[in-house]
Amino acid sequence: MWRGVHTRLGLKKGRTNVKHRALLVAAALVGATTLAVSLSVAAAGTAPAKQTSPAGTSATAPPKVPNAAAIKAKYHGQKITFVGDSVGGLHARDLALASRFKKDTGITVNVVPHPTASDASFAQLARNFSSKSSSFDVMMVDVVWPGAFAPYLVNLKPKLGKASKAHVAGIVQNDTIGGKLVAMPWFGDYGILYYRTDLLKKYGYSAPPKTWSQLFQMAAKIQAGERKSNDSFYGFVFQGNSYEGLTCDALEWIASAGGGHYIDNGKVTIKNKNAQKILDGFRTNLDKISPKNVTTFQEDQTQTAFTTGNAAFARNWPYMYANATKSDSKVAGKFNVTVLPHGAKGPSVGTVGGWQLAVSKYSKHKDAAIEFVRYATSAPVETWNATQWSLVPTRVAVAKNKAVVKTNPYLKPAIASVPRVTRPAKYLKGKYNSGSKVIYQGINEILRGTPAKNVLPSIESKLKRLLR
Amino acid sequence: MSTVATPARPARRLRRHTKLQRRQTRLAWLLLLPALAVVAFVAIYPLGKTIYQSFTDQEFLGLEPTKWVGFANYKDLWHDTDFRHSVWVTIRFTLITVAFEFVLGLIIALVVNSSFKGRGAMRAVMLVPWAIPTVVAAQMWKWMLDDTFGVVNDLGQKTHVVSQSNPPSWLTEHPLASVAAVDIWKTTPFVALLLLAGLQVIPGDLYEAAAVDGANRLQQFWRITMPLLLPAILVTLIFRTLDALRVFDVFYVFFGNRADTQSMAVYDQSTIVGDGLVGYGAAISVAIFLIISIFVIIYVTLSRIGDQT
Numbered sequence: 156m157w158r159g160v161h162t163r164l165g166l167k168k169g170r171t172n173v174k175h176r177a178l179l180v181a182a183a184l185v186g187a188t189t190l191a192v193s194l195s196v197a198a199a200g201t202a203p204a205k206q207t208s209p210a211g212t213s214a215t216a217p218p219k220v221p222n223a224a225a226i227k228a229k230y231h232g233q234k235i236t237f238v239g240d241s242v243g244g245l246h247a248r249d250l251a252l253a254s255r256f257k258k259d260t261g262i263t264v265n266v267v268p269h270p271t272a273s274d275a276s277f278a279q280l281a282r283n284f285s286s287k288s289s290s291f292d293v294m295m296v297d298v299v300w301p302g303a304f305a306p307y308l309v310n311l312k313p314k315l316g317k318a319s320k321a322h323v324a325g326i327v328q329n330d331t332i333g334g335k336l337v338a339m340p341w342f343g344d345y346g347i348l349y350y351r352t353d354l355l356k357k358y359g360y361s362a363p364p365k366t367w368s369q370l371f372q373m374a375a376k377i378q379a380g381e382r383k384s385n386d387s388f389y390g391f392v393f394q395g396n397s398y399e400g401l402t403c404d405a406l407e408w409i410a411s412a413g414g415g416h417y418i419d420n421g422k423v424t425i426k427n428k429n430a431q432k433i434l435d436g437f438r439t440n441l442d443k444i445s446p447k448n449v450t451t452f453q454e455d456q457t458q459t460a461f462t463t464g465n466a467a468f469a470r471n472w473p474y475m476y477a478n479a480t481k482s483d484s485k486v487a488g489k490f491n492v493t494v495l496p497h498g499a500k501g502p503s504v505g506t507v508g509g510w511q512l513a514v515s516k517y518s519k520h521k522d523a524a525i526e527f528v529r530y531a532t533s534a535p536v537e538t539w540n541a542t543q544w545s546l547v548p549t550r551v552a553v554a555k556n557k558a559v560v561k562t563n564p565y566l567k568p569a570i571a572s573v574p575r576v577t578r579p580a581k582y583l584k585g586k587y588n589s590g591s592k593v594i595y596q597g598i599n600e601i602l603r604g605t606p607a608k609n610v611l612p613s614i615e616s617k618l619k620r621l622l623r
Numbered sequence: 624m625s626t627v628a629t630p631a632r633p634a635r636r637l638r639r640h641t642k643l644q645r646r647q648t649r650l651a652w653l654l655l656l657p658a659l660a661v662v663a664f665v666a667i668y669p670l671g672k673t674i675y676q677s678f679t680d681q682e683f684l685g686l687e688p689t690k691w692v693g694f695a696n697y698k699d700l701w702h703d704t705d706f707r708h709s710v711w712v713t714i715r716f717t718l719i720t721v722a723f724e725f726v727l728g729l730i731i732a733l734v735v736n737s738s739f740k741g742r743g744a745m746r747a748v749m750l751v752p753w754a755i756p757t758v759v760a761a762q763m764w765k766w767m768l769d770d771t772f773g774v775v776n777d778l779g780q781k782t783h784v785v786s787q788s789n790p791p792s793w794l795t796e797h798p799l800a801s802v803a804a805v806d807i808w809k810t811t812p813f814v815a816l817l818l819l820a821g822l823q824v825i826p827g828d829l830y831e832a833a834a835v836d837g838a839n840r841l842q843q844f845w846r847i848t849m850p851l852l853l854p855a856i857l858v859t860l861i862f863r864t865l866d867a868l869r870v871f872d873v874f875y876v877f878f879g880n881r882a883d884t885q886s887m888a889v890y891d892q893s894t895i896v897g898d899g900l901v902g903y904g905a906a907i908s909v910a911i912f913l914i915i916s917i918f919v920i921i922y923v924t925l926s927r928i929g930d931q932t
Contacts (some may be wrong), residue, residue, distance in 0.1 A: 186644070224742060272879070274880070274897060275897075281683045282896065283682060285899075382788075386771075397880045397882065445798070446771050447791075451795070563698055585899075586898075588897060589900075592897055596880065596881070597882070600882060
């Protein structure tokens with residue numbers, strides 16, 4: 156091979172220059188092709204996501220801004236930035252709201268979608284606040300954050316205190332820190348079970364599973380049967396990735412099995428027999444009912460698996476209901492929702508999720524920003540949110556509205572009255588994100604095969620250290 | 624360069640220098656000043672600040688004022704099993720990838736250094752993986768390695784290499800192998816390029832002379848190519864080792880916050896950005912800096928020994 160070297164290098168100097176130029180041209184060509192290929196790959200990656208977004212199904216336009224003329228007179232021409240949603244095509248909803256708001260009030264709202272994982276979104280806002288940046292005016296705040304972010308948020312009580320009385324009292328209380336209303340409830344969330352009515356019938360089941368062991372059995376049987384015709388079919392999908400969503404999902408498993416809520420009354424309770432049993436139950440059953448990659452699934456992957464008809468059961472938030480009923484969903488008309496199953500020693504529960512809107516203390520246009528929050532949390536917009544995007548209203552009157560309940564069956568009392576469980580934010584406060592990371596990393600490890608009894612002690616000791 | 628080093632020498636020797644030499648030295652310092660200022664601003668200041676922060680309990684969103692805590696962060700770090708695990712993961716990753724990249728890169732360099740038709744095109748084509756941004760490449764591979772929809776398992780099933788009913792989930796079951804494979808795929812061309820540059824400066828007469836003396840190809844390789852390529856090899860290995868020890872993007876795209884597969888850099892990032900522990904994260908950064916320094920010292924010592932022989 157290397158004998159050729161001497162003849163080339165020593166004797167044919169004149170030609171090498173030409174060769175080099177050819178090389179450069181070729182390299183440039185290849186570079187350009189690579190770029191084109193990688194771009195088209197990236198585009199291919201985003202294309203399916205676009206198709207599943209409800210924007211394409213001509214959702215009705217957002218409602219008018221109440222009292223628009225007065226707002227326009229005062230704040231016309233101001234520009235605010237809104238850190239909005241990114242999960243399940245909800246970015247389209249934010250853009251629709253922003254453009255309506257601009258049309259009516261003359262205030263420009265620049266919508267920036269936040270990272271899809273809630274803990275990454277927390278980190279983004281934390282960086283923004285700690286640098287006292289004025290680049291974000293309005294932001295979506297997860298139900299577990301008000302405690303940590305309160306010092307950086309505007310007290311909305313003077314302007315929105317009266318409006319807040321129409322919202323569920325418990326959420327308003329959650330968003331009130333030290334007497335200040337630091338965030339305004341926007342939409343609620345709780346975990347529900349989606350199931351395929353057609354498949355249940357096909358395999359001889361008359362009702363959805365009541366307990367987790369029933370779910371495991373049914374999912375295993377349906378998966379085994381469907382696998383004969385569909386290689387990518389799975390029994391049960393959920394949020395198993397090492398991220399905030401798993402803290403929510405596992406709380407439902409553990410609390411419904413009588414294993415507590417990670418931290419109860421200020422004491423770490425995660426290490427107990429009931430928790431160990433249900434977690435090991437999930438670990439040992441996953442092989443038969445879930446894709447191995449379920450330990451990397453977030454909400455979007457769960458939704459894709461379910462709406463493409465590749466899963467019998469799914470645990471997700473209510474927002475998926477709208478996506479699953481749309482025309483491009485393969486399961487429209489073939490699925491229903493119910494409360495999540497429960498364990499041996501507890502009732503069915505649902506983890507409290509939900510999002511609030513808050514205004515940054517460092518905003519340069521606080522008043523215009525508050526007007527946007529007032530609009531987005533108004534009764535007409537919450538109704539629109541519920542009927543078009545299947546989001547749980549935080550306004551009591553909207554949640555009881557017959558038209559709203561009709562399009563959102565999870566608002567029926569049988570499901571909506573399920574006991575809600577909360578993540579341990581009030582104990583961990585500013586350290587919530589670290590505590591949740593300890594929990595989801597540990598549980599992800601269990602799901603990937605380590606017995607719970609080897610992992611729970613380390614979760615316990617790390618949480619104890621954070622509580623000190 | 625030698626004039627720059629002069630001030631550092633003992634004063635006794637300095638006195639023997641003529642006026643002109645001293646003036647030149649002063650001028651050299653003056654001309655270097657802007658460059659030194661830039662280095663101080665972009666390298667020394669951040670490093671110094673990181674070291675300073677590592678002795679404090681600074682936090683994102685911390686409501687209490689930052690306090691000086693001495694060596695407390697380092698003491699915690701010493702007992703931090705997660706960090707220890709991330710060091711171990713990173714070192715294993717480094718050893719695997721650098722070894723494969725070096726051997727494969729050397730073979731490719733030797734091939735494209737020999738003369739054959741279409742060599743120019745070959746040299747250009749081999750750079751393709753390296754030209755793709757790491758995050759894009761990592762995301763591509765993540766999809767390709769997906770157990771249900773990925774092309775790797777699909778091809779494997781069609782050729783009956785992997786199980787039909789229970790295909791492997793590469794990222795979950797073979798995390799280090801998957802991530803190393805992507806890095807090797809992506810970086811081997813770069814290693815080949817560096818080694819090719821080294822090969823091209825070896826004068827051809829040496830091989831002619833050796834051939835005249837009756838040395839066979841293997842002898843030529845070990846006696847001529849390898850010794851003369853040694854400087855290029857060392858530079859390549861230093862480059863790749865340092866790069867591999869700092870690895871972040873592939874791990875982050877593949878595993879996110881998963882606990883058992885964090886590289887040192889991912890663990891540091893999640894401590895600072897996720898937990899908001901700036902002080903502790905700075906201590907981790909300093910530890911990473913020291914660990915990388917150990918490797919640099921080993922290589923530099925090796926290259927000195929290489930120079931002397």
